[in-house]
Amino acid sequence: MQLNLSYAYQTKDNLWFELLYGYGLAKRFPAEDITTQIHSLGFKLKYSLELPYYSYFLPYLGLSFSIAKADDAGTGDGISDAQKNRELDLLDEVEKASVAAGVTYLKRFVPGWFFAANIGTDNIGLGLGLEF
Numbered sequence: 001m002q003l004n005l006s007y008a009y010q011t012k013d014n015l016w017f018e019l020l021y022g023y024g025l026a027k028r029f030p031a032e033d034i035t036t037q038i039h040s041l042g043f044k045l046k047y048s049l050e051l052p053y054y055s056y057f058l059p060y061l062g063l064s065f066s067i068a069k070a071d072d073a074g075t076g077d078g079i080s081d082a083q084k085n086r087e088l089d090l091l092d093e094v095e096k097a098s099v100a101a102g103v104t105y106l107k108r109f110v111p112g113w114f115f116a117a118n119i120g121t122d123n124i125g126l127g128l129g130l131e132f
Helices: 081-094
Strands: 003-010 015-027 035-047 049-051 055-069 096-110 113-120 124-130
Touching: 003 035, 015 055, 035 081, 035 096, 055 081
Parallel strands: none
Antiparallel strands: 003 015, 015 035, 035 055, 049 055, 055 096, 096 113, 113 124
8 A cells, every 4th residue: 555645737728747756665575574665756647538527537648656665675684695686676676667557537526625536557546636
């Protein structure tokens, strides 16, 4: 599970630019006694399509970056060099830059507040949005 915070800015009539930051802890990764911090950063360009009943559909395309930090990975006493290398390789697999594509669905439930659902290659999530 990861906590995400995003900010979207309307650049043209139906065009939005969104910046996203996420933070999460992966317990027992890459080994049983290690906790890894995972930071995510994303940039998205979204196009909004208006639906009935104050709803919006926003397909998007962007970039997503992940950074994994575990200070204890690859440094444990009493483990083999192969295990140390495996831990470091697992962290390297988490760290990546990739293209993000997907859709966002927004449903206004009171003025200024939205229910948000995201489904994409970068994340799948539910949340709330505030318009200001």
